[in-house]
Amino acid sequence: MRTAPRLPLATPAAVEVLTRILTQGPIARVEIARKTGLSQAAVTKAVAPLVEAGYVVDAPSARDDTVIGRPVSPLSVVESSVAAIGIKVTPGELFGVVTDLRANIRIARSKTLPDTSPETALDLLAILVGELLAAVETGDSPLSTGTTALAGVGVSVSGDVDATAGVVRHSAFMGWRDLPLGALLHERINLPVVVTNDVRALTVAEHWFGIGVNANSFAIVTIGSGIGCGLYLNGDVVEGAHGVAGEIGHLPLAPENLVCTCGRHGCVETVASSDAILARVREDTGRAELDLAGAIDLAHAGDEQARAAFDRAGQVIGSALAAMVNLAGPELVVIAGEGVADYDLYDHRIRAAFAQHAFGAAADCELTIRSHTFDDWARGAAATVIRSYIRTEPPF
Amino acid sequence: MRTAPRLPLATPAAVEVLTRILTQGPIARVEIARKTGLSQAAVTKAVAPLVEAGYVVDAPSARDDTVIGRPVSPLSVVESSVAAIGIKVTPGELFGVVTDLRANIRIARSKTLPDTSPETALDLLAILVGELLAAVETGDSPLSTGTTALAGVGVSVSGDVDATAGVVRHSAFMGWRDLPLGALLHERINLPVVVTNDVRALTVAEHWFGIGVNANSFAIVTIGSGIGCGLYLNGDVVEGAHGVAGEIGHLPLAPENLVCTCGRHGCVETVASSDAILARVREDTGRAELDLAGAIDLAHAGDEQARAAFDRAGQVIGSALAAMVNLAGPELVVIAGEGVADYDLYDHRIRAAFAQHAFGAAADCELTIRSHTFDDWARGAAATVIRSYIRTEPPF
Numbered sequence: 075m076r077t078a079p080r081l082p083l084a085t086p087a088a089v090e091v092l093t094r095i096l097t098q099g100p101i102a103r104v105e106i107a108r109k110t111g112l113s114q115a116a117v118t119k120a121v122a123p124l125v126e127a128g129y130v131v132d133a134p135s136a137r138d139d140t141v142i143g144r145p146v147s148p149l150s151v152v153e154s155s156v157a158a159i160g161i162k163v164t165p166g167e168l169f170g171v172v173t174d175l176r177a178n179i180r181i182a183r184s185k186t187l188p189d190t191s192p193e194t195a196l197d198l199l200a201i202l203v204g205e206l207l208a209a210v211e212t213g214d215s216p217l218s219t220g221t222t223a224l225a226g227v228g229v230s231v232s233g234d235v236d237a238t239a240g241v242v243r244h245s246a247f248m249g250w251r252d253l254p255l256g257a258l259l260h261e262r263i264n265l266p267v268v269v270t271n272d273v274r275a276l277t278v279a280e281h282w283f284g285i286g287v288n289a290n291s292f293a294i295v296t297i298g299s300g301i302g303c304g305l306y307l308n309g310d311v312v313e314g315a316h317g318v319a320g321e322i323g324h325l326p327l328a329p330e331n332l333v334c335t336c337g338r339h340g341c342v343e344t345v346a347s348s349d350a351i352l353a354r355v356r357e358d359t360g361r362a363e364l365d366l367a368g369a370i371d372l373a374h375a376g377d378e379q380a381r382a383a384f385d386r387a388g389q390v391i392g393s394a395l396a397a398m399v400n401l402a403g404p405e406l407v408v409i410a411g412e413g414v415a416d417y418d419l420y421d422h423r424i425r426a427a428f429a430q431h432a433f434g435a436a437a438d439c440e441l442t443i444r445s446h447t448f449d450d451w452a453r454g455a456a457a458t459v460i461r462s463y464i465r466t467e468p469p470f
Numbered sequence: 471m472r473t474a475p476r477l478p479l480a481t482p483a484a485v486e487v488l489t490r491i492l493t494q495g496p497i498a499r500v501e502i503a504r505k506t507g508l509s510q511a512a513v514t515k516a517v518a519p520l521v522e523a524g525y526v527v528d529a530p531s532a533r534d535d536t537v538i539g540r541p542v543s544p545l546s547v548v549e550s551s552v553a554a555i556g557i558k559v560t561p562g563e564l565f566g567v568v569t570d571l572r573a574n575i576r577i578a579r580s581k582t583l584p585d586t587s588p589e590t591a592l593d594l595l596a597i598l599v600g601e602l603l604a605a606v607e608t609g610d611s612p613l614s615t616g617t618t619a620l621a622g623v624g625v626s627v628s629g630d631v632d633a634t635a636g637v638v639r640h641s642a643f644m645g646w647r648d649l650p651l652g653a654l655l656h657e658r659i660n661l662p663v664v665v666t667n668d669v670r671a672l673t674v675a676e677h678w679f680g681i682g683v684n685a686n687s688f689a690i691v692t693i694g695s696g697i698g699c700g701l702y703l704n705g706d707v708v709e710g711a712h713g714v715a716g717e718i719g720h721l722p723l724a725p726e727n728l729v730c731t732c733g734r735h736g737c738v739e740t741v742a743s744s745d746a747i748l749a750r751v752r753e754d755t756g757r758a759e760l761d762l763a764g765a766i767d768l769a770h771a772g773d774e775q776a777r778a779a780f781d782r783a784g785q786v787i788g789s790a791l792a793a794m795v796n797l798a799g800p801e802l803v804v805i806a807g808e809g810v811a812d813y814d815l816y817d818h819r820i821r822a823a824f825a826q827h828a829f830g831a832a833a834d835c836e837l838t839i840r841s842h843t844f845d846d847w848a849r850g851a852a853a854t855v856i857r858s859y860i861r862t863e864p865p866f
Contacts, residue, residue: 085507086506086507087507087508090507110482111481111482111483111486112483113512116509116512233830234829234830234831236831243830243831244830290711291711303797305797305798307703307704307708308703308704308705308706308708309704309705309706310704310705312703312704312798312799313799314798314799314831314832315686315687315799315800315801315802315835316799316801316831316832316834316835317799317830317831318795318796318799318829318830318831318832319796319797319798319799320797320799321796321797321829321830321832322796322797324796324827324829325793325796325797325827326723326789326792326793326826326827327722327723327793336829336830338826338827338829339826339827340827393722396722397721397722397723397793397797398797399714400714400715400717400718400720400721401699401701401715401716401717401718401721401793401794401797401798402701402708402710402715402797402798403708403709403710403711403712403713403714403715403716404711405711405712406711430722430734430735431720431721431722431734431735431736433630433714433717433720433732433734434629434630434639434640434713434714434717434732435630435632435639435710435712435713435714436710436712436714436717438712439711439712
């Protein structure tokens with residue numbers, strides 16, 4: 075698949091116009107003008123080279139009899155014109171997808187990671203990219219090597235990631251510190267590489283292609299082996315001036331004597347991560363052989379000690395949600411992630427603690443649950459590539 | 471002083487252009503075009519009616535010999551064209567200012583509030599507005615009743631405020647619940663009234679006329695009888711979908727057994743507000759007659775129990791700052807407010823607790839101290855009026 079050329083976007087206004095078509099299309103020129111404050115002439119001027127180059131299609135719709143006047147002619151992106159690869163890195167496995175321009179997953183593959191050393195991860199990332207590209211070649215998807223161009227490869231990792239430099243500053247799960255993952259992977263695959271925090275990537279996907287299209291603000295809170303949060307406020311994802319934001323798992327809301335995987339004391343994750351819950355259940359029941367599924371079964375069966383561990387986690391998560399909502403005030407909170415499977419065990423406790431500590435009208439914030447698969451996480455990395463490609467951010 | 475008419479702003483682009491001139495002027499048309507992504511023709515078209523109506527002045531500068539070509543002709547607002555009144559409400563006193571269009575304080579007056587009943591507050595608010603308007607009449611300021619028009623009156627109150635409806639939903643300090651302050655004050659003074667949370671107002675002033683002009687993101691944390699936080703992220707002040715945001719004083723970081731003025735348990739303010747510190751010093755030293763100044767003196771003199779109370783406050787404030795920075799990731803944090811006078815007592819402890827709990831690169835966030843007077847708070851309310859006036863938000 076050829077590498078996608080630079081998009082014909084001469085001005086910031088043109089970027090804005092393409093973003094509207096991408097995220098809200100089919101959309102009429104007049105509607106884009108209304109939403110962006112640009113003149114219709116400016117919209118038309120921005121759209122022309124995109125249509126010319128085959129990224130946008132101008133599809134006159136059937137005349138709507140209820141409306142007087144000219145038929146509306148809405149604009150859409152050509153989904154198969156551009157593809158993006160997204161890969162979510164976890165300690166045991168790499169999850170990869172190829173998406174089209176609207177971040178629809180067209181191909182998905184995964185790869186076992188025998189260890190978490192940077193060398194192993196880089197080797198297998200390169201192999202996975204190769205397999206994903208080969209899958210496009212075989213033609214089993216709507217993507218075609220003839221007409222689809224590849225924007226680049228996005229890799230998402232949990233922890234403190236400097237997305238601008240492509241450096242994983244610290245990932246406790248992977249045991250990585252100051253790893254220039256972007257540059258090292260680029261050396262191996264010779265494609266544009268974007269490295270990003272995994273929750274941030276999920277938030278970008280929701281912002282452009284999910285709940286964010288209709289919400290003025292939202293937060294995604296992921297519960298699992300880590301607890302993370304992506305924030306969308308004032309029209310964009312909160313990136314953090316120093317690259318850190320949404321670290322809800324590291325709010326100091328747990329007892330100060332508990333030490334976190336990050337080395338700090340009293341982080342939410344010391345009580346509420348799935349590892350912390352499992353450790354607690356093992357300790358309190360004396361059953362060192364339990365795995366997480368076993369601990370969940372035990373709690374479901376009514377074991378008091380197991381239930382208490384989930385309750386304690388729910389209490390801290392609910393307090394953390396209240397802290398986040400009191401500070402950021404999002405319209406809604408989506409709870410997502412690996413841990414959603416056992417969410418019923420602490421749902422009640424989370425909501426009770428949230429209600430206890432949410433300040434005033436912040437308590438009106440809606441909490442919803444949505445299950446996310448690892449492919450959804452990988453899609454987030456692909457969505458980040460698409461966003462950077464359209465905004466002409468490095469490395470594009 | 472006459473009430474300001476609606477500004478000649480036909481499109482969102484025109485609002486954006488005026489905002490640039492107001493906050494970044496003197497600024498050349500070409501520079502506005504570059505920063506907004508608008509064409510120079512669009513900028514010129516937006517500016518013309520503003521110059522015509524006397525809000526903006528087109529002042530050709532002396533030719534800069536280092537630049538080849540036409541002399542730059544930068545645009546500025548006419549500061550004295552519009553005035554705004556801002557009033558900060560505190561339990562004992564009302565602080566009022568009249569500012570010009572760039573939120574420069576031109577007149578300041580205050581008024582003792584004998585009690586916190588809504589009737590007393592409304593009566594004295596109306597009297598204070600009358601006195602501020604009379605001060606413009608006497609001509610002791612650059613404002614003139616002949617050429618300056620009044621945009622409106624801003625009132626800032628601590629607590630949960632529904633700015634859109636002009637309702638104080640709950641202010642613990644004032645003892646107000648669901649008070650339609652905006653409508654009631656409007657009945658008395660027949661001028662446009664904007665009601666806002668006080669810390670939010672301070673943030674608006676810093677955003678448009680202070681540190682926000684040069685920062686991509688910032689937080690203002692106010693320490694005193696309450697502890698609040700204003701956030702500026704992704705190009706705007708964080709307002710909260712439900713009107714609540716930045717409630718750092720109500721993060722559940724203090725012991726759960728302590729009850730806050732807001733009725734919740736374990737809020738930061740239960741340990742770190744000036745009232746909480748004073749109560750603790752009184753209790754631990756057995757000196758019930760102490761006032762806050764006395765407690766500060768005692769701590770400065772080295773009294774261990776007094777110092778311990780400030781240390782404890784510093785620890786919780788530092789943890790709260792880390793929580794906020796871990797979530798929102800601002801470029802810098804400005805610590806401001808009444809409590810800054812005794813800040814040296816817990817500065818070290820705040821920074822130590824912040825460093826303990828700041829996650830990864832979030833620790834690079836700069837913490838600076840700035841003293842704010844009550845007039846600065848009142849100026850915030852005036853800046854909010856100016857912003858609403860320019861954005862044509864209700865009641866404008």
